[in-house]
Amino acid sequence: MSLLVVGTVALDTIETPFGKAERIIGGSATHFSLAASFFKNNIQLVSVIGEDFPTAGIKNFTDRNIDIKGLQVKKGEKSFFWAGRYHNDMNTRDTLDTQLNVLADFDPIVPEEYRNTEYLMLGNLMPKLQMKVLDQMNKRPKLVMLDTMNFWMDIAWDDVIEVLKRVDVLTVNDEEARQLSKEYSLVKAARKILTMGPQYLIIKKGENGALLFHKDELFFAPALPLEEVFDPTGAGDSFAGGFIGHLSSTDDISFANMKRAVIYGSAIASFCVEKFGIDRVVSLSNDEFKNRVSQFVSLVQFDITLS
Amino acid sequence: MSLLVVGTVALDTIETPFGKAERIIGGSATHFSLAASFFKNNIQLVSVIGEDFPTAGIKNFTDRNIDIKGLQVKKGEKSFFWAGRYHNDMNTRDTLDTQLNVLADFDPIVPEEYRNTEYLMLGNLMPKLQMKVLDQMNKRPKLVMLDTMNFWMDIAWDDVIEVLKRVDVLTVNDEEARQLSKEYSLVKAARKILTMGPQYLIIKKGENGALLFHKDELFFAPALPLEEVFDPTGAGDSFAGGFIGHLSSTDDISFANMKRAVIYGSAIASFCVEKFGIDRVVSLSNDEFKNRVSQFVSLVQFDITLS
Numbered sequence: 298m299s300l301l302v303v304g305t306v307a308l309d310t311i312e313t314p315f316g317k318a319e320r321i322i323g324g325s326a327t328h329f330s331l332a333a334s335f336f337k338n339n340i341q342l343v344s345v346i347g348e349d350f351p352t353a354g355i356k357n358f359t360d361r362n363i364d365i366k367g368l369q370v371k372k373g374e375k376s377f378f379w380a381g382r383y384h385n386d387m388n389t390r391d392t393l394d395t396q397l398n399v400l401a402d403f404d405p406i407v408p409e410e411y412r413n414t415e416y417l418m419l420g421n422l423m424p425k426l427q428m429k430v431l432d433q434m435n436k437r438p439k440l441v442m443l444d445t446m447n448f449w450m451d452i453a454w455d456d457v458i459e460v461l462k463r464v465d466v467l468t469v470n471d472e473e474a475r476q477l478s479k480e481y482s483l484v485k486a487a488r489k490i491l492t493m494g495p496q497y498l499i500i501k502k503g504e505n506g507a508l509l510f511h512k513d514e515l516f517f518a519p520a521l522p523l524e525e526v527f528d529p530t531g532a533g534d535s536f537a538g539g540f541i542g543h544l545s546s547t548d549d550i551s552f553a554n555m556k557r558a559v560i561y562g563s564a565i566a567s568f569c570v571e572k573f574g575i576d577r578v579v580s581l582s583n584d585e586f587k588n589r590v591s592q593f594v595s596l597v598q599f600d601i602t603l604s
Numbered sequence: 605m606s607l608l609v610v611g612t613v614a615l616d617t618i619e620t621p622f623g624k625a626e627r628i629i630g631g632s633a634t635h636f637s638l639a640a641s642f643f644k645n646n647i648q649l650v651s652v653i654g655e656d657f658p659t660a661g662i663k664n665f666t667d668r669n670i671d672i673k674g675l676q677v678k679k680g681e682k683s684f685f686w687a688g689r690y691h692n693d694m695n696t697r698d699t700l701d702t703q704l705n706v707l708a709d710f711d712p713i714v715p716e717e718y719r720n721t722e723y724l725m726l727g728n729l730m731p732k733l734q735m736k737v738l739d740q741m742n743k744r745p746k747l748v749m750l751d752t753m754n755f756w757m758d759i760a761w762d763d764v765i766e767v768l769k770r771v772d773v774l775t776v777n778d779e780e781a782r783q784l785s786k787e788y789s790l791v792k793a794a795r796k797i798l799t800m801g802p803q804y805l806i807i808k809k810g811e812n813g814a815l816l817f818h819k820d821e822l823f824f825a826p827a828l829p830l831e832e833v834f835d836p837t838g839a840g841d842s843f844a845g846g847f848i849g850h851l852s853s854t855d856d857i858s859f860a861n862m863k864r865a866v867i868y869g870s871a872i873a874s875f876c877v878e879k880f881g882i883d884r885v886v887s888l889s890n891d892e893f894k895n896r897v898s899q900f901v902s903l904v905q906f907d908i909t910l911s
Contacts, residue, residue, distance in 0.1 A: 385788065481692065484831045505812040508829060517826045517903050522815060524791045556906040587910060596824050597904045599863040603894060 298439070300545040301341040301411050302329045302538070303430050304420020305400060306368065308350070310380035311573060313387065313528050318573040322354040324377065325420035325444065328531035331578050332538030332565045333418075334361035335586065337546035341411045343367035343430065345399045347375040357579055366408050371399045387526045388503060407433040415439040416545035418537065419464070421446050424456035431463050440550055442466040442541050443495070444534075450476050461494035468499040468537050483508065497555065499540070501533050509559050514552055518559045521567040521592060528573045532566040535578060539565035564589045605746070607852040608648040608718050609636045609845070610737050611727020612707060613675065615657070617687035618880060620694065620835050625880040629661040631684065632727035632751065635838035638885050639845030639872045640725075641668035642893065644853035648718045650674035650737070652706045654682040664886055673715045678706045694833045695810060714740040722746040723852035725844065726771070728753050731763035738770050747857055749773040749848050750802070751841075757783050768801035775806040775844050790815065804862065806847070808840050816866050821859055825866045828874040828899060835880045839873040842885060846872035871896045 304326030310319045326344045333340050340363045348370065358365050380394035405426055412435040419427045421444045431441070443464040449457050450473070457477070461467065467490065471483060477493075478486035483500055487510040490498050498510040504526070506519040539562035544550055567589060571577045611633030617626045633651045640647050647670045655677065665672050687701040712733055719742040726734045728751045738748070750771040756764050757780070764784070768774065774797065778790060784800075785793035790807055794817040797805050805817040811833070813826040846869035851857055874896060878884045 482831055482833075484829050502812070505809070506826070515829065515903060516906070517829070518906075519813070519824045519826065522791050522822065522824070524789055526789075553907060557908050560906055560908060590908060591910050594908065594910070596822060599823070599825075599867055600860060601864055601867060601897060601901065603898050603901070 298415035298545050298548045299339070299341065299411075299413075300333060300337060300416040300418065300541060301343065301367075301407070301414040301438075302326050302333065302418040302420065303343040303405055303427075304329055304418070304422060304444075304534075305377050306342075306344040306346050306350070307377040307379055309378075309530060309574065310394070311528055311530055312382040314383070314385055315525075315527050316573075318528070320378075321574040322351075322357060323379065323530060323574055325534045327357075327575060328534030328569065328578075329418055329420060329538035329541075330358065330363050331361060331575055332535040332562070332569070333542030333545070334363055335539065335565060335578070335581065336542035336561070338362045339364050340542075341367060341408075341414060343405050343407055343411070345369040345371060345377075345403045345405075347371050347399045348373060350376045357575060361579070367406070367411060369406070374399045381530070383529065387529055405430050415548070416541055417441045418541050419443045419460075420534070424449055424453055424460040427460045428456070428463070431460075440465050440541070440544060442468065442537065444468045444537060445473070447473050447476050458493065464495050466497040466499065467495040468501060468533070470501045470503070470533070474498070474500050499537075499559070501536065503529070503532070507536065507559060507563065509555060511552055511555070516552075516556045516559060518563045518593070519596060520563060521589070521596065523567065523570065526570045529570050530574065532569050535569040536562040536566040538562070560590065560593050564593060605722035605852050605855045606646070606648065606718075606720075607640060607644060607723040607725065607848060608650065608674075608714070608721040608745075609633050609640065609725040609727065610650040610712055610734075611636060611725070611729060611751075611841075612684050613649075613651040613653050613657070614684040614686055616685075616837060616881065617701075618835055618837055619689040621690070621692055622832075622834050623880075625835075627685075628881040629658075629664060630686065630837060630881055632841045634664075634882060635841035635876065635885075636725055636727060636845035636848075637665065637670050638668060638882055639842040639869070639876070640849030640852070641670055642846065642872060642885070642888065643849035643868070645669045646671050647849075648674060648715075648721060650712050650714055650718070652676040652678060652684075652710045652712075654678050654706045655680060657683045664882060668886070674713070674718060676706075676713070681706045688837070690836065694836055712737050722855070723848055724748045725848050726750045726767075727841070731756055731760055731767040734767045735763070735770070738767075747772050747848070747851060749775065749844065751775045751844060752780070754780050754783050765800065771802050773804040773806065774802040775808060775840070777808045777810070777840070781805070781807050806844075806866070808843065810836070810839070814843065814866060814870065816862060818859055818862070823859075823863045823866060825870045825900070826903060827870060828896070828903065830874065830877065833877045836877050837881065839876050842876040843869040843873040845869070867897065867900050871900060
């Protein structure tokens with residue numbers, strides 16, 4: 298089934314203990330769509346870039362059959378730019394520079410031919426813009442997944458609450474779940490968030506894996522323990538892209554299939570962090586992916602007979 | 605097969621956001637042996653207490669058929685005492701008081717009838733004392749498991765290195781694994797530690813679960829997400845006790861059985877944190893335990909067919 302992803306397409310300058318990469322292709326919609334493109338073709342992308350965005354960058358999308366009809370290119374303007382430096386633990390980072398540029402007055406326009414799409418991924422953006430995308434749909438998609446962050450809870454709380462009422466799956470990290478629910482325990486936080494709109498909640502815990510909550514069901518997937526995390530940027534977005542990519546390609550939103558989607562998302566994310574930016578995901582082969590999934594199987598499988 | 609546990613039997617005063625418990629029964633050997641007693645009878649205990657240790661405290665051991673022949677009672681002396689206060693996150697704590705008392709000149713004497721035991725758990729103690737226990741054994745046990753901590757790495761590095769050469773399974777937390785290996789990545793840390801003596805390494809990550817490493821094999825078990833962690837004291841020791849309790853009762857040290865042991869240990873630890881000290885583990889029923897294990901199964905199981 299059709300999948301529309303909305304979010305940022307950015308230029309990132311990233312410093313890690315392993316090196317520095319300048320003005321590379323990044324942004325949430327980039328990582329979503331490239332990860333999802335591993336599962337299905339013709340993903341629909343709505344985002345905005347400036348004239349400075351390199352042609353080679355665009356080719357990453359078209360090479361993966363991502364439909365860029367909804368990618369606005371603003372003449373005479375510059376792309377959204379982010380620069381950050383990761384600390385030695387790779388879990389914490391400092392933002393060195395944020396230039397909104399084209400994002401400052403981004404007006405997400407959903408092309409007419411995307412308005413009946415079945416699966417919709419709303420990346421982390423101002424909640425009013427996320428609602429504006431929803432308003433343009435001809436019919437309620439089968440599944441709407443939303444990412445947001447503490448920044449919007451700080452400055453646009455009421456809008457976050459409004460948009461939450463209109464989505465099926467929410468992805469946030471543990472601190473965001475706590476802020477949104479005002480509960481410290483993630484189990485209590487999840488129970489509360491599941492009364493605020495979404496029927497499914499994914500709490501991302503970085504190197505400590507991800508939890509999927511739905512009613513009284515709970516599923517946990519670890520992150521694959523890696524020898525080296527080279528660049529964590531985009532791991533969460535790649536996870537979400539793999540998750541919704543699998544769901545939309547199978548068109549099955551049962552809890553059993555969502556568990557598979559969490560494992561597939563975790564597998565894609567485990568590749569994302571192996572190189573700077575999108576480098577590892579765009580070079581990923583089917584065999585590499587299958588081997589990685591089988592590593593997840595052996596990582597958590599055990600054989601206990603419950604009498 | 606026989607199981608000998610060596611460690612501390614203490615009095616703890618614990619403050620958490622939920623309340624305060626004064627001079628309750630604690631210590632590593634207490635939590636090990638009570639958790640292990642869920643899996644087998646006649647666990648052998650070597651430790652030391654003072655005259656102030658309450659009779660009711662002793663009864664916790666004898667009620668569970670734990671053999672206390674090796675528990676020294678020092679006339680006119682006081683038991684090891686620890687007081688701590690947990691922060692709101694329940695992951696960090698301040699030590700308010702440590703009184704070594706009987707522990708200051710503890711000389712662990714292994715009773716003659718314990719010296720042929722097959723399974724040996726060496727709790728966190730001065731590494732010289734851990735070696736002294738090993739020296740008293742008539743034959744090398746089938747499996748020796750060791751717990752240690754950063755404190756000994758700081759003040760008795762060479763002794764830690766020596767005792768490591770004589771054990772099969774090491775349990776440490778993530779920070780201790782990093783300090784011991786001088787590697788930040790836990791995968792690299794594990795590879796290095798597995799050249800230092802132990803063939804098996806368990807890295808405990810508290811609420812983020814536990815990793816079991818052996819050669820090129822890797823197994824991960826999450827901690828059960830709980831609504832409320834009431835008192836985390838002893839969770840790691842209960843985990844270790846459940847682990848070696850299952851191994852010794854089945855007398856099977858295959859990797860497949862160690863995976864089960866990690867799950868059983870995690871299940872016991874998930875009960876330990878529900879009440880102060882040993883309260884929850886000593887009241888645990890078989891049915892409660894089985895239900896908890898089945899929660900672990902549904903928490904991580906997924907169904908992916910690898911083609």
